[in-house]
Amino acid sequence: MPAPVLHSEVARVLGEEIVGGVLPAGHVLSLAGIEERFSRSRTVVREAVRVLESLGLVVPKRRVGVTVQPSSAWSVLSPQVIAWRLASDAREEQLRSLTQLRRAVEPAAARAAALRAADEEADGARGGGDPNATPDSADGAPSADAPDVDDAGDDPRPVDALLAAAARLHELGLRGEGTGEEYIEADVAFHGLLLRASGNEMFAALESTIAEVLRGRARLGRNPEWPTRRALDLHLELARAIEEGLAEEAEAAARAIAGDVLREIGGE
Numbered sequence: 348m349p350a351p352v353l354h355s356e357v358a359r360v361l362g363e364e365i366v367g368g369v370l371p372a373g374h375v376l377s378l379a380g381i382e383e384r385f386s387r388s389r390t391v392v393r394e395a396v397r398v399l400e401s402l403g404l405v406v407p408k409r410r411v412g413v414t415v416q417p418s419s420a421w422s423v424l425s426p427q428v429i430a431w432r433l434a435s436d437a438r439e440e441q442l443r444s445l446t447q448l449r450r451a452v453e454p455a456a457a458r459a460a461a462l463r464a465a466d467e468e469a470d471g472a473r474g475g476g477d478p479n480a481t482p483d484s485a486d487g488a489p490s491a492d493a494p495d496v497d498d499a500g501d502d503p504r505p506v507d508a509l510l511a512a513a514a515r516l517h518e519l520g521l522r523g524e525g526t527g528e529e530y531i532e533a534d535v536a537f538h539g540l541l542l543r544a545s546g547n548e549m550f551a552a553l554e555s556t557i558a559e560v561l562r563g564r565a566r567l568g569r570n571p572e573w574p575t576r577r578a579l580d581l582h583l584e585l586a587r588a589i590e591e592g593l594a595e596e597a598e599a600a601a602r603a604i605a606g607d608v609l610r611e612i613g614g615e
Contacts, residue, residue, distance in 0.1 A: 348414075350363050353387055353427050354387075354391045354392075354394035354395040354398065355395075355398070356385075356529065357381065357391065357392065357395035358395040358396075358398040358399055359392075359403075359431065360385075361376075361381070361399060362398075362399060362402070362404060362427070362428070362431040363431045363434050363435050364435075365405070365415050365431075366404070366418075366421070366428060366431045366432045366435050366437060367432070367435025367436045368436065368437065369435075369550075370415050371486065372373075372415055372416060372417040372418070373414065373415060374414070374415040375411065375412040375413065375414050375415075376405070376412055376413040376414075377412045377413070378392050378393070378412075378413070378438050380501065381395070381396075381413075383562070396413055396588075398523075399413075401422075401524070402421065402422045402425055402428055402457050403416055403420040403421045403422045404416055404420075404421055404428075408415065410485075415505045415605075424553070424556045425556075426555045426556060426558070426559040427555065428554070429441065429445065429559045429560065429563065430559055430563060433559075433563035433566065433567065438563075438567060439612075441557060441563075442560075442563070442564060442567065442569070442612055443609070443612060443613070445556075445560040446605060446608050446609045446612060447558070447572070448553075448556075448560075449557060449605040449608070450602065450605035450606055450609055451562065452543075452550060452553060452557075453541060453557075453592045453601040453602075453604070454598045454599075454601040454602040455545075455550070455598070455603055456541055456542050456545040456550045457541060457545075457585060457588075457589060457597040457598050457600065457601035458594045458595075458597055458598040459545035459546060459547055459550070459599065460505075460506075460509075460541065460544035460545045460546070460589045461588055461589045461591075461592050461594040461596075461597040461598075462592055463544070463545070463546045464472070464506055464544075464589055464590060464591075464592045464596050465592025465594070466592075468592055469526045472577050473590075475585065490568075496590070499521065502538045505543060505544040506539060506544060506586070506589055508536075508540050509537065509540045509541060509586045509590075510586045510587070510590060510591060512533055512536045512540055512586075513535035513537060513582040513583045513585070514583070515533045515536060515585040516537060516582050517575075517579045517580075517582065518580060518581055519533060520573070520574040520578070520579040521576075521579065523573045524569050525566065525571050525572050525573060525574040526568075526570050526571075526572050527580060530570075530574075531561065531565045531570065532564060535557075535558045535561050535562065537582060538557050538558070538561060539554045539557070539558060540552075541585070541601070542554050542557065543588075544589060561598060562598070564608075568614065569611070575607075577607070578604065578607060581600050581603050581605065581607075582600075584596070584600045584603055585597055585600035588600055
């Protein structure tokens with residue numbers, strides 16, 4: 348078995364024990380002890396410790412050992428740390444805190460996305476398109492050199508992709524496929540698109556974090572097979588509000604989506 352698999356398994360087991368409180372802050376591990384416990388070589392153990400150290404879970408010191416760090420030092424937004432916490436006995440607390448993060452971030456991202464869409468619409472109405480575009484001929488007909496509309500790039504606008512993801516969620520949800528892989532990935536895609544549509548790189552940087560929250564929630568069996576009609580409709584309302592540049596409505600819909608999830612898990 349290749350070493351990367353071996354060291355990742357050691358890191359996973361120790362990581363879950365650290366974030367779950369089995370190995371509390373201040374606990375000291377020795378490399379020899381880890382070797383003996385997992386029957387792995389010193390090289391594999393060192394690689395596992397490097398992974399944990401990179402995530403802020405431990406600090407190795409010569410002649411001391413590997414010291415477990417308090418949660419304040421952890422890379423809590425790392426998808427790996429999130430996955431370990433959701434697999435540990437601390438899963439309920441982790442799910443609540445991450446859903447609270449969603450409720451704080453997604454409404455702001457939705458508002459920014461709607462304002463951005465409104466600005467782009469206004470720019471288009473003022474003729475603020477590509478300044479290098481070939482102008483139409485004087486009689487109003489496209490010039491011979493002007494590219495045909497069908498020759499434009501095939502990539503959809505972010506808001507079009509968002510609308511498509513919302514429609515797909517709606518379709519799958521009404522078919523009772525809320526626990527299926529396709530629904531889960533459509534949900535992940537929707538919320539990732541929402542963060543990116545904001546135009547804010549800080550929000551976009553949270554995409555993998557939010558994706559792990561949504562997948563983790565599904566792994567914990569918190570996705571209903573039949574999502575509520577309200578939840579499905581809210582995703583459509585959010586996408587349409589962004590498309591129409593309605594910032595207040597977009598923000599309210601995003602807040603309602605995250606708020607409903609938070610209430611479902613007993614977070615408020």
